[in-house]
Amino acid sequence: MKHRTLLAAGLTAVALTLTACGGGDGEDSTSDGPADLRMTVWTSDEAQLALFQEIADAYVAEHSDTVSGISFETLPFEDYTTGITTQIAGGNPPDLAWIFESSAPEFVASGALLDLRPVLEETDGYDAGDLEPDALRLWESDGGLYAYPFSNSPFGVFVNTDQLTAAGQPLPADLIAAGDWTWDRAAEIAAATAQTSGKAGLVVRDFDFALWENLGTIWSSFGARPWSEDGSSCEFTSPEMIDALTWIHDQIFTTGALPGPGTTADFFAGDAAMTVTQISRASALDGSFGWDLVPLPDGPEGHINVIGQAGIGVFADGPNADVAADFLAYFTNPENAERLAAYFPPPRTSLLNAETLQGANAKLTAEQLQAVVIDGIPGAVTKPAHANFAQLQAAIRAELDALWTADADVTAVAESVCAAAEPLLAG
Incomplete structure (x- = not known):
């Protein structure tokens, strides 16, 4: 608990840094002479970074009068947002940055990001009208667009068909x-497959009884959400959330369908029958077992698609904001968006087709891509996000710890979650 309190305090400082550094409008923000741009990312994948650099180098070659070079700086995933805001506080902000969907409202509300809509709409050949409106929603405010959602990855279920068949399922x-x-x-x-195989049943990947927001892949189809649409009130005590949390608790401690605390089970190593995750994980499949990829199951409220997003934003008060915005328009134009689709499902409706995506994802069939990705983006809900998400994540995680015991009182835990969350939502 002491560690979590210190973590929450640190994240509070991060949020305050964003607010203090926000408010720029990009005017008079271009430095003298060609700019040397820097974008922070969390990927360390050499193939992805090579593609980024190839696109960047082509831009530099075409715009040598305004930009001398573009580099990509990898920050650790687990400390990514803290790393960016530490740079801002130290007077060394990046020109562009990837942003988690969970932090999107915080960044958008802070005023730290440049409104990209004018440059995207005015860039020749960009075709801003091709961007899927549902994909933009999280990154918009008062008519402005404060980040480009470069990655729109729906959650699906990978299935070990060999394990299910062996269990007669x-x-x-x-x-x-x-x-x-x-x-x-x-x-x-x-549950039946786990009993037969002696391995795990259904794993919500990356949940690990810590990243509770990943359970949104389940509770969304129960009609549940952690807070109201305007982010002002807690909804963990709603009947829908109580039903969803009760169902999850039962599958862990009664049926054994979901592995319990302390269990590590990697589907891609053959340790589980099914896993809820995104298509980017398909690269870990090595052909050692038969598998399939299917959409999320239906819940009491029917079928609800859930996506994880990441945006690219330009810092408004940076010395090269105008040049950075122009590069972002180039980086995400129709041609380059198609190249980036090899790793990141784009928000462009013209590229959301099986032919384009299968060319970039050879392990997945056209049918799988259609069902999980193409049909999974329009109308989807995103993972939980809030302008005060950093503190909420830590506070709710601490209260949910009491749920992960066999004799937990689900309603009492939900009430304690809301008691902890309400002051943070109100703030």
Whole structure:
């Protein structure tokens, strides 16, 4: 608890830094002479970085009068947002930065980011009208667009078909065809397969009883959400959330469909029957077992698609904001967006087709991409996000610890979550 208190305090300082450094409008922000741009990212993948640099070098070659070079700085994923805001506080902000969807409202509200809509709409050949409106929503405010959502990755379920077949269980693809792919059926199959295999059943990847926001892939189809749409009130005590948390608790401690605390099970190493995650994980499949990828199951409120997003923003008070915005328009134009689709599902409707995406994701079939990605973006809800998300994440995690015991009182835990969250939501 002491560690979490210190962490929350540090994240509070990060939020204050954003607010203090915000308010710029990009005017008089271009430095004298060609600019040397820097973008922070969290990827360390050599192929991805090589593609970024190739696009950047082409831009420099075409704009040598305004930009002398562009570099990409990798910051550790687990400390990424803190790393950016530390740079801002130290007077050394990047020109552009990737931004987590969970931090989007915080960054947008801070005033730290440049409104990109004018440059995107005015750039020849950019075709801003091709951007999927649902993908932009999280990054908009008062008509402005404060980051480009370069990655729009729906969650799906990877299935170890060998394990299910060995356990005599139906395959999700057949259940989908029969209109019977639900969380209840998925849990039944996961529990039965785990009992037969001695391995895990259904794993919500990266949850690990810490990143509770990943459970939104389940509770969204129960009609539940952690807070109201305007982010002002806690909804962990709503009937829908109580039902969802009760269901999750039962699958952990009663049926065994979901692994319990302390269990490490990597689906891609063959340690689980199914896992909820995004398509980028397909690169970890090595052909050692049969598998499939299917959409999230239906819940009591029907089928709800859930996506994780990441945006690229330009810092308004940076010395090269105008040049950085022009580069972002180049980096994400139709041609380059298609190249980036090899790793990041784009927000461009013209590129959301099986032919384009399969060319960039050879391990996935056109049918899988259509069902999970193309059909999974329009109308999807994003993972939880809030202008005060950093403090909320830590506070809610601390209260949810009491839920991860066999005899937990779900309603009492939900009430304690809201007691901790309400002051942070109000603030």
